[in-house]
Amino acid sequence: MFKKLKNIILKTDSFLYKKFGSDKSTKVLENIKEARTIFTLLNEIGKEDKVRFVGGCVRKSISGENIDDIDLATILEPDEVKKRLNKEDIKVIDTGISHGTVTAILNNKKFEITTLRKDISTDGRHAKVIFSTNWEEDALRRDFTINAIYADIEGRIYDPLNGISDLQNGVIKFIGTADERIQEDYLRILRYFRFFTQYSKIDHDQNIIRSIKKYINGLNKVSNERIFDELNKIIVLENLLSLFFNNISKAIIINIFPQLKYYERLKIFNTLSHKLKSKYDVNLILALLLLDGSNDYEYFCHKYKTSNIIKSRFKNISENFENLKSKKFYLERNIKKLIYLSNKNDARDLLLFSICVNNETKIFPIEALLDYVNICKIPKFPLSGDYLKEHGYETGQTLGKKLKSLEEKWIENNFVIDKKVVEKSLRKVS
Structure with a gap:
């Protein structure tokens, strides 16, 4: 078994170097000093690895993307993980102990550490699992081949399902059959479209689309909080526009989120400079897809239990929607009035939103007005x-x-x- 494992690792290391070059590796992960500390505490010198990076952090590292969340897989059970880390005063939180997951926090960096596992039953939302020490068995229970790539702290790759090849070729492939994986967790329907939009270099596999259509109603069993969280991950994709200009993707996404009917606005958004784009956060991009002068957004906010801050931002844009069509709105004196009656953030939201919804805004100096908002001193009423x-x-x-x-x-x-x-x-x- 160990010899077979070693051969897979060596073959994958060679493939990774040939396909991606030295700059497309796991170096970013290897250089995280807190990760090295955790690996040292969980591994044993001279023995087979007990812990590896896995999932999104490996995929992103290989693809040269920014890494936010760090997931680790280990053959150690949760109690043993906690014992070894607590001994060195590393804070460990039980974040999903029934599924074998704990979160270690070191120097404000979070590491989600999950024991290798095997699903024994699932209801489309949650799975019952048993712990395992078999890396390939753990890989087989994951969703897509590109998320079943493992790496140790020295950058050695373990890729039992050829996920790196699929990543390189832009193939989004379910592990096993799409039917099985989707029924285990219906949220994988949305995850499929996220990864397809981000990485795919070929058209949809029609067998996958048939499975998605067959089980799409299963999303009704998934909590709206999880669905909204996944939607946010889709919205921040750099090539979000392509999601809506692939006819198959668009039809299914609009079926799931019928309120996102203003996707054409993304055409203008895509033409903006990087500097201007960076001023739009996930909620403002969502506003572009969702908002008009009506209060229809209220149902969306209620359904997905959005925060009061998001509701307030949407209300500000919706109530001022018609005002954005007036040239007078873009006078400095009126922007100053808006800041006084509301706040600077509301003024910024309206100016940025207007760029993508009002064809006339190109004649207005929006960027200059945004600079004005930054330096504008909020007036103080002189009487009392x-x-x-x-x-x-x-x-x-x-x-x-x-x-x-x-x-x-x-x-x-x-x-x-x-x-x-x-x-x-x-x-x-x-």
């Missing part, structure tokens, strides 16, 4: 209730109404109000 009291007003509704009236005049006059006008207005207490 005490000032009105000095002119004969008493605390109550009358004082409040007068103060509000004066503030509105001050705003409309570009945050300037003449003292004589104020005194004339206050001359008679009404």
Whole structure:
């Protein structure tokens, strides 16, 4: 068994070097000092590896992408992992102990460590598992071949299902049959489209599409939180536009998310400079796909239990949707008014959103206005209730109404109000 394993590793190392070159390797992972510490504590000198990198971090490292989450697979059971790491005062959290997963935190870096396992039953959302010491058995329970690539801390690759070859050739292949993998976890339907959009160099395998259509209603069994989380991962893809311009992908994604009907706006988004694109976060890109002047977004937010912050941002854009069509909106004085009545972030959202929805915005200096938002000093209303009291007003509704009236005049006059006008207005207490 060990000899067979060694041969697979050597063959894969050679293939990796030939196909990707030295710059497309796992060097990024190897150079994470906290990872080296964890590997040292979980491995034993002179013995076969007990822990390896796996999944997205290996795939991204090979592809030269930024790495966010780091997943490790180990033959050690969770209690043994915790024992070895706690002994060295490394914080370990039980994040999915029933599935063999703990999270180690070292110098603010998180490592999700999962014991090798084998599924014994599944309901399309969660699987019952038994722990294993067999690396190939662990690989066979994963979703796609490109996610079943393992690497040790020295960069030696273990690739029992030829995931590197599929990654190089742009083939998104389920491990085993698509029917089986999808029924184990219906969220894999969305994961398929994410990886297809990101990596595929060929058209859809029609057998996979048939399986997806056959089991698409299974997504109703998946929590909306998990679905929304996966949607967010799709939305931040650099080539998101291609998802909607592949007819098969578009038809199925729109079937799942019918509210995302404004995907044509991505054509304009794609033409923006890198500097401007970087100002759009995932929620603003979602707004491009979702929002108009109606309150239809409220159902989407309710269904996917979005945060109040997201709801507030969507409400701001929806309520100002018609205003974005007016040239007057883009005057500095009106942007300043918006900042005063709301905040700078709302102003930025509206300006960035307008670029992709208003064909006329190209004649407006949006980037200059964004710079203006950054330097704009928020005006402070110069009058107060005490000032009105000095002119004969008493605390109550009358004082409040007068103060509000004066503030509105001050705003409309570009945050300037003449003292004589104020005194004339206050001359008679009404």
